[in-house]
Amino acid sequence: MNTSATTVVSAPGKVLICGGYLVLDSAYSGLVVGTDSRFYSAVTSSKRSGKEGRRVVVNSPQFDGGRWEYILDNEGRLVPIPGADNKIDRNKYVQYALQLTLSVAANLDQDFDAHFGELLEIVIVGHNDFYSQRPQLDSKNLPVTTASLKSLTPFCPTLTTIANVHKTGLGSSAAMITSLVASLLVHFQAISIQTGSSDEKDIQFTHNMAQFVHCLAQGKVGSGFDVSSAIFGSHLYRRFDPELISGLMARCESVGIERVTANEILEVVRDKMWDSQVQRVQLPPGVRLMLADVDAGSSTPKLVSGVLGWRKANPNEADSLWKELDKENMAVANTLMKISQVALENEVAYQAALAVCSTSVSSAWSTSDSEIVRLFGKVNACFSNVRSLLRKMSQLAKVPIEPESQTRLLDTISQLAGVVMSGVPGAGGFDAIFTLVIENPASKDGTNAAAVENIWKHWTESNVGPLLAGASNGGVECVKLEDVDGLSRFF
Numbered sequence: 001m002n003t004s005a006t007t008v009v010s011a012p013g014k015v016l017i018c019g020g021y022l023v024l025d026s027a028y029s030g031l032v033v034g035t036d037s038r039f040y041s042a043v044t045s046s047k048r049s050g051k052e053g054r055r056v057v058v059n060s061p062q063f064d065g066g067r068w069e070y071i072l073d074n075e076g077r078l079v080p081i082p083g084a085d086n087k088i089d090r091n092k093y094v095q096y097a098l099q100l101t102l103s104v105a106a107n108l109d110q111d112f113d114a115h116f117g118e119l120l121e122i123v124i125v126g127h128n129d130f131y132s133q134r135p136q137l138d139s140k141n142l143p144v145t146t147a148s149l150k151s152l153t154p155f156c157p158t159l160t161t162i163a164n165v166h167k168t169g170l171g172s173s174a175a176m177i178t179s180l181v182a183s184l185l186v187h188f189q190a191i192s193i194q195t196g197s198s199d200e201k202d203i204q205f206t207h208n209m210a211q212f213v214h215c216l217a218q219g220k221v222g223s224g225f226d227v228s229s230a231i232f233g234s235h236l237y238r239r240f241d242p243e244l245i246s247g248l249m250a251r252c253e254s255v256g257i258e259r260v261t262a263n264e265i266l267e268v269v270r271d272k273m274w275d276s277q278v279q280r281v282q283l284p285p286g287v288r289l290m291l292a293d294v295d296a297g298s299s300t301p302k303l304v305s306g307v308l309g310w311r312k313a314n315p316n317e318a319d320s321l322w323k324e325l326d327k328e329n330m331a332v333a334n335t336l337m338k339i340s341q342v343a344l345e346n347e348v349a350y351q352a353a354l355a356v357c358s359t360s361v362s363s364a365w366s367t368s369d370s371e372i373v374r375l376f377g378k379v380n381a382c383f384s385n386v387r388s389l390l391r392k393m394s395q396l397a398k399v400p401i402e403p404e405s406q407t408r409l410l411d412t413i414s415q416l417a418g419v420v421m422s423g424v425p426g427a428g429g430f431d432a433i434f435t436l437v438i439e440n441p442a443s444k445d446g447t448n449a450a451a452v453e454n455i456w457k458h459w460t461e462s463n464v465g466p467l468l469a470g471a472s473n474g475g476v477e478c479v480k481l482e483d484v485d486g487l488s489r490f491f
């Protein structure tokens, strides 16, 4: 394979730290943090395939059976080829992304045939954090610690199939689809993505396309915060109107996606004005995101249907709870934005405030002489209110959003020095927890993060495994194959 012509696009994972459930309603926003754990899709065209017809081969080398092969027929339809056992192993997410994006690319790229060649080879990988690494660590007799996770090869095998893998909640399908759709659009020159200077229209088009593919593959229209953060990174998100895509979704479902024309798709994803809103928010400097996978698991669709069912049956009570929660969510987001601004304006005072926060517990911050320390105290107080309102929602809807076992764990972490907030991300449940912690800028050894990890390690009530992911501000981006540690071995 001539890898010099390989197009590689990467997209981050997500952690919804405020606004779970509310973000499903366009009246409310959610605060999502993009992670430095990312997905990569690498596309290479070859002149000769050695086989008949134009072929597309997709490899997901982290999975047993992670290979899908298709013929692209003269009408632009993608026809899956059965595997060695004569069975077709469908991966709807991959197939829909390929079919719809290739159809659009063929319409927009006048040299599509030449750029395609005879064989399109695609490699898809996600950082180890997207999937539970317990089986890998067990096979090496290693404990579940950050040190063990760091010793694993990048993009290491999950030792299982995609259907059976234990996901960690970072949004594998959204980051995968976003990187795949964007890599194809870039490869066929339908868009260009340049770090810091991409055309807004190209990025919005890629966002709309990835949202549509993701909804179609999921068979439902969620809030879309996960695809939005795979495109834009960390931000305050307000959802798009589902009506924008409901007609096209119904058409795909009734005639089959391979019969829907590129023009029909473009009318929706390129020509319509989408109303989703993105306000960039970054975690203030020196504030570190830590994540842990709690090995118990919850079904997000069950949690969502429980909460929405209760909201429908109790509109008045739910409405006032939603409004109260939104007020606290927005106070967390706005105060974090204010802190980031102050950090830019007064570096010396900011570093001094970090030194205070990193060596004291959050309950002491609200009475500090330093305005910046008090702002961190405000984030902490507002997030405590978020948590108690989520517990109220749990009780009223009889849905375990912040179950008692998670409350005990979060309360213990929150009593450590430097901890700004700790909660259950997204839909909550027993799946995962996140912590925002401040390190002392003078000590480079990560003392406070080590104390948090120590609680996780010795927690007996549930099995808490750290993830390596931290926050990152970047969104979808083009990268060079040789710059991605561990990627070139798949070529």
Ligand SMILES: Nc1ncnc2c1ncn2[C@@H]1O[C@H](COP(=O)(O)OP(=O)(O)OP(=O)(O)O)[C@@H](O)[C@H]1O
Residues within 6 Å of the ligand: 060, 062, 091, 092, 093, 094, 124, 125, 126, 130, 162, 163, 167, 168, 169, 170, 171, 172, 173, 174, 176
């Ligand atoms: N590395 C990959 N290669 C190909 N397809 C993948 C890969 N990772 C995920 N997928 C696709 O995404 C699907 C998982 O989607 P699903 O919506 O269940 O997960 P998710 O909710 O995004 O995951 P998470 O728990 O990380 O948030 C898989 O069944 C598969 O079709």
Ligand SMILES: C[C@@](O)(CCOP(=O)(O)O)CC(=O)O
Residues within 6 Å of the ligand: 015, 016, 019, 020, 021, 022, 023, 024, 169, 222, 223, 224, 225, 300, 304, 425, 426, 427, 428
């Ligand atoms: C409950 C919900 O608001 C958030 C789900 O987030 P997560 O997949 O648990 O990270 C659903 C959604 O926004 O699609």
